[in-house]
Every structure is written in C-alpha cells, then in structure tokens.
Amino acid sequence: MSKVSRRALLRGLLAAPLVGGCTSGTAHPLALAAGEPGGFYVEFGELLAAALGAAGLPATVENTGGSVENIEQLRDGAAALGLALTDIALAARSGEEPFGAPVPLQAIGRVYENYMQLMVRAEDPAAGTADLAGRPVSLGAVGSGAAVFGDRLLAAAGIAADVTRRPLRDAVSALEAGTTDALLWSGGVPTPALAELAARRPVRLLPLAEHLPQLRSRHGDVYGPVTVPADAYGPAAPVPTVGVANLLVCTPALPPETAGAVARTLVAAAPDLVPESALGTQYLDQRSLIGTGEIPLHPGAAAAYRELHG
The missing domain is CATH 3.40.190.10 (Periplasmic binding protein-like II)
Structure with a gap:
C-alpha cells in the first residue's frame, strides 16, 4: 500500500x-x-x-x-x-x-501492540523465567490472553511453577504482599495498575525475549520481539520481551x-x-x-x- x-x-x-x-x-x-x-x-x-x-x-x-x-x-x-x-x-x-x-x-x-510483562519485586533474585520454577506465579485471570500465553511461556521455558489465575488487581495485591512471587500481564506500556504498584514499591520486569525461538516454533510468528522502554515502571533499563498485536x-x-x-x-x-x-x-x-x-x-x-x- x-x-x-x-x-x-x-x-x-x-x-x-x-x-x-x-x-x-x-x-x-x-x-x-x-x-x-x-x-x-x-x-x-x-x-x-x-x-x-x-x-x-x-x-x-x-x-x-x-x-x-x-x-x-x-x-x-x-x-x-x-x-x-x-x-x-x-x-x-x-x-x-x-x-x-x-x-x-x-x-x-x-x-x-501488547507487551508481555512478567513482573517481580525489585529485590527478588530471579534473573529470568527459569528462576521461577516451583514458585508461586500468577499467570493472568481466567478468560485472559495472558493466561494462555503464560502456559505457553512455561512450556517454552521447560519449567513448572505454582500457578494461580488472578485478576490483575488481585495479582498486584498478592505480589505486593509477597503471597505470589511474579505476575504476568499482557497489555500496553505502562499498564495503569502496574504503574500504580511501581509508585508504591520497587518492582521490575523479567526479560522474555529469550523464549521467542521456542514460542515461534510452536505457535508461529504471531509473537515478535519488543522492548519495554526504560523507566516504564520506575528506574530501570529497557527490557526485551515478547509482543503480540491486539x-x-x-x-x-x-x-x-x-x-x-x-x-x-x-x-x-x-x-x-x-x-x-x-x-x-x-x-x-x-x-x-x-x-x-x-x-x-x-x-x-x-x-x-x-x-x-x-
């Protein structure tokens, strides 16, 4: 065109x-x-x-x-x-x-564009998805695209986690309270509820782009590389992650x-x-x-x- x-x-x-x-x-x-x-x-x-x-x-x-x-x-x-x-x-x-x-x-x-955002508390030692193996993780609400992607992500990473399906605001509360160690969200940047959390306490995103080869080989090129801009949720470097069009x-x-x-x-x-x-x-x-x-x-x-x- x-x-x-x-x-x-x-x-x-x-x-x-x-x-x-x-x-x-x-x-x-x-x-x-x-x-x-x-x-x-x-x-x-x-x-x-x-x-x-x-x-x-x-x-x-x-x-x-x-x-x-x-x-x-x-x-x-x-x-x-x-x-x-x-x-x-x-x-x-x-x-x-x-x-x-x-x-x-x-x-x-x-x-x-939707950005897949896997958020942890800033002090959490996890450097990537593999570090969440066996730990409590909220992978999106029932009925959400994030929930489907979350299962695909764990399969691509070759790990199992203690998965819950929480609505966004419940997942934010659980992460803040320490009853879950990570939450997965799919949305624009910055997502308002996540920005509100970041204003209350330090958080950070884990990079997900390393899983793109496995995701694309299993599910096609619907997934692509995107980068969450620096400082989207407080002081931080850009984070390479997975994007999918909405x-x-x-x-x-x-x-x-x-x-x-x-x-x-x-x-x-x-x-x-x-x-x-x-x-x-x-x-x-x-x-x-x-x-x-x-x-x-x-x-x-x-x-x-x-x-x-x-």
Missing part, C-alpha cells in the same frame, strides 16, 4: 458520511467487550466508545477477563465488538484450546455499515485513542490498521479503508 498522509485521510473522512442510519438515537448501543479494570484494554475501550458516541454510534464498554472471554461474548452474541490478542484470535478461528469449536472472527483493525474483532453478524463506521472512527479519532500515559508502540494509522494477518478484515471495514485510501 502506498503511503498516505493523515491529512489526506481526514479529508476523505470529512467527505464521506460515517454510517447510514446510525445516530445518537440508536436503540441498542454496541457492546464492546474490553478487559479488566486497571488495564489498557479498558482504557482504550472507553476512549473508543467515546469516539464512537461522538460520531453518532453509541457504545458501551464491558469489563471482562480478557481476550478469551471477549471472543466468547462475540460468539454468543453478548457483544458486537471485542479486543483480542492475535494469538488468541487465531486459536478461536481454528477451534483450538481454549475454544471447543471454530469461531468465525473477523477484524475491524489492528489497534496496538485486534479489534467482531463476527460476520456485524452489519457492514456498522463495521465501516467503526473503521472510519479508528482512523479519524486515532490521536484521541491512545491513553496519555502510553509509552509503547501504537498502530493507529491506516497502513497498520489493515495489518491483521490471518484474521480477515470484516468486508465493511475493508470497504471503508479502500474508500479512505482512494
């Missing part, structure tokens, strides 16, 4: 109607399955819902356990839109665990005009959809929005991007 400026995109948006028949009087707001309070999913979801509402397409943000639960809500018709890690979306489309049958997911766009997904049941309206909003409101505290790489421009890999774009979203690109 040839390069296109944001100004040109915005001119296209202003010249085209957002969506036919969608106004502030819509009887049933779109339900957006987001994530846990204190995480990046909810922050992004709230910003997107506000942008959609301003564009005449009311939306509500639903707190969930994360990617797995979001896809289950889409499958069951409880949500119209959801946020999901690409690895979890691929598992859903193929019917792999933790899904019992294929889910016909489609994407509205690739919205930002998608805004739906099912074919979403009307094309609605999918197109959401896609247009992602482009038009891009500067307003990145939380002010975010330090990590963001993808909210048209060239990256369409980079959804093996998860196909919803036809309505694809048509909107083609129209905007000209």
Whole structure:
C-alpha cells in the first residue's frame, strides 16, 4: 500500500458520511467487550466508545477477563465488538484450546501492540523465567490472553511453577504482599495498575525475549520481539520481551455499515485513542490498521479503508 498522509485521510473522512442510519438515537448501543479494570484494554475501550458516541454510534464498554472471554461474548452474541490478542484470535478461528469449536472472527483493525510483562519485586533474585520454577506465579485471570500465553511461556521455558489465575488487581495485591512471587500481564506500556504498584514499591520486569525461538516454533510468528522502554515502571533499563498485536474483532453478524463506521472512527479519532500515559508502540494509522494477518478484515471495514485510501 502506498503511503498516505493523515491529512489526506481526514479529508476523505470529512467527505464521506460515517454510517447510514446510525445516530445518537440508536436503540441498542454496541457492546464492546474490553478487559479488566486497571488495564489498557479498558482504557482504550472507553476512549473508543467515546469516539464512537461522538460520531453518532453509541457504545458501551464491558469489563471482562480478557481476550478469551471477549471472543466468547462475540460468539454468543453478548457483544458486537471485542479486543483480542492475535494469538488468541487465531486459536478461536481454528477451534483450538481454549475454544471447543471454530469461531468465525473477523477484524475491524489492528489497534496496538501488547507487551508481555512478567513482573517481580525489585529485590527478588530471579534473573529470568527459569528462576521461577516451583514458585508461586500468577499467570493472568481466567478468560485472559495472558493466561494462555503464560502456559505457553512455561512450556517454552521447560519449567513448572505454582500457578494461580488472578485478576490483575488481585495479582498486584498478592505480589505486593509477597503471597505470589511474579505476575504476568499482557497489555500496553505502562499498564495503569502496574504503574500504580511501581509508585508504591520497587518492582521490575523479567526479560522474555529469550523464549521467542521456542514460542515461534510452536505457535508461529504471531509473537515478535519488543522492548519495554526504560523507566516504564520506575528506574530501570529497557527490557526485551515478547509482543503480540491486539485486534479489534467482531463476527460476520456485524452489519457492514456498522463495521465501516467503526473503521472510519479508528482512523479519524486515532490521536484521541491512545491513553496519555502510553509509552509503547501504537498502530493507529491506516497502513497498520489493515495489518491483521490471518484474521480477515470484516468486508465493511475493508470497504471503508479502500474508500479512505482512494
């Protein structure tokens, strides 16, 4: 795709109607399955819902356990839109665990990069994942993408740990209290709840990039190298870790005009959809929005991007 400026995109948006028949009087707001309070999913979801509402397409943000639960809500018709890690979306489309049958997911766009963050107390002697063998570790909430990745991470590292499945804020409390030695989180940088913890007591992240060869050989190139910026959670050097793209997904049941309206909003409101505290790489421009890999774009979203690109 040839390069296109944001100004040109915005001119296209202003010249085209957002969506036919969608106004502030819509009887049933779109339900957006987001994530846990204190995480990046909810922050992004709230910003997107506000942008959609301003564009005449009311939306509500639903707190969930994360990617797995979001896809289950889409499958069951409880949500119209959801946020999901690409690895979890691929598992859903193929019917792999933790899904019992294929889910016909489609994407509205690739919205930002998730950073796998394995956090310990600063004074902990652990230098890497292997040092957590046999120790209490929280590997994400039930229904989260982090929980799936956590199991894959331990398998790639060849270790077993005393695993619990805690929601983020419970995991933060357990790490602070010393009842767990590490917590795994998947999200933007810095994640608000982790930043709040770092403001109360010293913590640090363990590097995970060393496990990329094993993860990619088992699960494909959906995982890639990323670096948590220096000082994201207090004084520290950059930390090499594992990244996976996050998608805004739906099912074919979403009307094309609605999918197109959401896609247009992602482009038009891009500067307003990145939380002010975010330090990590963001993808909210048209060239990256369409980079959804093996998860196909919803036809309505694809048509909107083609129209905007000209």
